[in-house]
Amino acid sequence: MERFDIAIIGTGPAGVSAALTAKNRNKSILLLGSRQMSGKVAKAHEIRNYPGLPFIRGEDLAAAFRDQLERMEIPVTEKRIGAVYAMGDFFALQAGEEMLEARTVILATGVVTAKPLPGEEALLGRGVSYCATCDAPLYRGRRAAVIGYSAREEAEAAFLSNVCSKVVYFPVYPEETDLPAAVEVIREKPEEILKTESGLAVRTGTGEYSADGVFVLREAVAPAQLVPGLETDGAHVKVNRRMETNLPGVFACGDLAGTPYQYVKAAGEGNVAAISAAAYIERQEKEGGKNNG
Amino acid sequence: MVKKINTQEFEQEAMKDAAAVVDFNATWCGPCRMLAPVLEGLSEKYAGKASFYSVDVDESPELAMQYRVSSVPCLVLLKNGEAADQSIGFRPEPQLAAWIDGNLK
Numbered sequence: 548m549e550r551f552d553i554a555i556i557g558t559g560p561a562g563v564s565a566a567l568t569a570k571n572r573n574k575s576i577l578l579l580g581s582r583q584m585s586g587k588v589a590k591a592h593e594i595r596n597y598p599g600l601p602f603i604r605g606e607d608l609a610a611a612f613r614d615q616l617e618r619m620e621i622p623v624t625e626k627r628i629g630a631v632y633a634m635g636d637f638f639a640l641q642a643g644e645e646m647l648e649a650r651t652v653i654l655a656t657g658v659v660t661a662k663p664l665p666g667e668e669a670l671l672g673r674g675v676s677y678c679a680t681c682d683a684p685l686y687r688g689r690r691a692a693v694i695g696y697s698a699r700e701e702a703e704a705a706f707l708s709n710v711c712s713k714v715v716y717f718p719v720y721p722e723e724t725d726l727p728a729a730v731e732v733i734r735e736k737p738e739e740i741l742k743t744e745s746g747l748a749v750r751t752g753t754g755e756y757s758a759d760g761v762f763v764l765r766e767a768v769a770p771a772q773l774v775p776g777l778e779t780d781g782a783h784v785k786v787n788r789r790m791e792t793n794l795p796g797v798f799a800c801g802d803l804a805g806t807p808y809q810y811v812k813a814a815g816e817g818n819v820a821a822i823s824a825a826a827y828i829e830r831q832e833k834e835g836g837k838n839n840g
Numbered sequence: 841m842v843k844k845i846n847t848q849e850f851e852q853e854a855m856k857d858a859a860a861v862v863d864f865n866a867t868w869c870g871p872c873r874m875l876a877p878v879l880e881g882l883s884e885k886y887a888g889k890a891s892f893y894s895v896d897v898d899e900s901p902e903l904a905m906q907y908r909v910s911s912v913p914c915l916v917l918l919k920n921g922e923a924a925d926q927s928i929g930f931r932p933e934p935q936l937a938a939w940i941d942g943n944l945k
Contacts (some may be wrong), residue, residue, distance in 0.1 A: 582923060604907030632874040635881065639874055672911040682911055683870060684898065760910065775871075776932040809927035 550648040551577040553824050554640055556628055559585035560810045561801025563612045564651045565824075566621050572825040577649055578616070579640075582623050584609040585658065588810065597811055606703050608810070631774040633794055636831070637763040650825040650831070652790075653733055653799030654774070655817060658808070659767040661696070666740035674747040675740060677772060679703035679762045683710045691715075692749045693757035694737050698722050700764035704730050707762070715756055717749065758806030770803065780805075790820035796826055842876070842883050842892040847900045850893070855921035859890040859944055862902055864914040866897050871930040872913040878933050879915075883938070890940060917943050 553569045555562050556578025566578045583589060600608065616623065620682055626642040631652055640647040644814040664697045664774030667675055679693065683706065691711040693704040696719045708714045708729040715731045718724050724732050735751035746759045771779045778785045778792055784799035792799050800816035842863065845853060854860045863870035863879055876894070883892035897904040897912060907923060908917050915927040917940065925943050927936065 630871065630930075632871070632930055634874065634877065635933055641870055641874075672914070673908075674910050676911055681871075683906075684866065684868060685910060685912065775930040776935050 548646075548648055549575075550637060550650060551575045552649070553651050553653060553821065553830055554579065554638065554647065555653045555655060555821075556580070556640075557585075557657060557801065557803075558582075558612070558623055559588055559657055559801055559813060560612070560656060561813040561817035561820070562653070562655035563616060564814040565655060565800060565821040566766065566817075567615065567619055568818045568821035569653075569825065570619050570621055572821065574821075574825055576621060577624060577640075577647060578596065578621055579624050579626055579628055579642075581625060584623070585597075585657070588612075591810075595767035595812060596809070619784070623686050626781075628773070629768070630772075631797075632664065633774075633776060633797070634821075638796065651796045651798070651827055652774070653820045653824055654770065654784060654803055655789075655801045655813075655820070656770070656773070656803050658802045659769050660782070661765050661767055661769070663769075664694075664737060664740055664763065665740070667739065670740055670742060670761070674742075674759065675761050675763060677765075677768075678766065682760065683707055684762040684805060686711050688712050689759035690746075690757070691760045691762060692747075692756055693717065693762045693764065694719060694749065696720065696765045698724070699766070701726055702762055703762065714757075715749075715758065719749070758791050770799075788819075789823045789825060790816055796824075796827055816819075842879050842894050844894045844896070846895075847903050850900070850903055853892050853943065854891070854918060855871060857891045857918065858920060860918040861886075861890055861892050861940065862907075862916045862918060863892070863894045864897050864907065864909045864912055864916065865894060866912050869912045875913045875930050878930075878936065881933060885937070886940065889944065919943070 552574035554577040555565050556579045559821045571726045579614050583749050588605050628640050630641045632639040690713040691707050692715045694717045704716045717737050737749050739750040741748045748755045748757045770784050786799050786804045790798045790800050798820040800820040801813035917925045
């Protein structure tokens, strides 16, 4: 398997800028994201403070990003990364069933706005899970509650109903649900996850529903879940001026690294992150050479 | 080396060690597969200080129940057969080493 020098997650201004700089430094790059670039950029009406591109419309800026990547021969890989594992001298990036490898990782995913439910983080791994297909076998013949933030998560609830004795599903979206009869749908907004004598419970405005396992399924993955062991500060990843995180070889930039949420600032930080990642790789190579000699 | 054990071996071996790190895992669990080589490395580093075991929760569900394993991977640190601490999910090697050191003090 190819081990890339730098994996960059995100195709907003931070990720694109990091990719351009990494390419300039002759590093092999795995740029993960969307060929549509960033939804946030594309939706921006007009950007007035991007130097050199006066009054540019968001969609034109996204098109310019795409064009510049193409001219620099940097392909965008459209894969959703579920987790990044620090394996010692490299990182394993899980994309569905596939594992990708890189020596360094630059996180440029933007911010996750979802706030955890009260009790969710404290009970994570103690009955609360973010992955039904991962942890379902532990709840064989037991009761599961699923809190789904988009219709996409219904597949996970259906999967659980084959394994668990009972599945209750809380859709946190307005669309009609399409689920097997074995899944009980509760149209109430979950407000808290509680520990009870018999296991856990989901409390809504009007009732309490007990379960052995509670699966909370959101589109966006919080940074500390994406990269186990990563130090965060609220919705942001803790970084220094070199965009280094607490994990050697992992860098963060753009909105994910903190406010102000500005395109220019994101692009600047992406540039710094790529230079830091390149320096990290060169340092590692020197040390490796020393150990071998 | 990380030794794979069943319930019987757990009682005969892990429970009798002064310090043991038991990795509860499953073949279908992605993070477990990533954690395995990290633990293998740690077992070399802690040779003589702590023993390392691996328990498949599907093969030994009674052990998983006994130690209240509700998510895998789950590491249980035993001191003289008593569960002293638990670590859930994948963690990078330096953080796990710090966790073990904190418990062996």
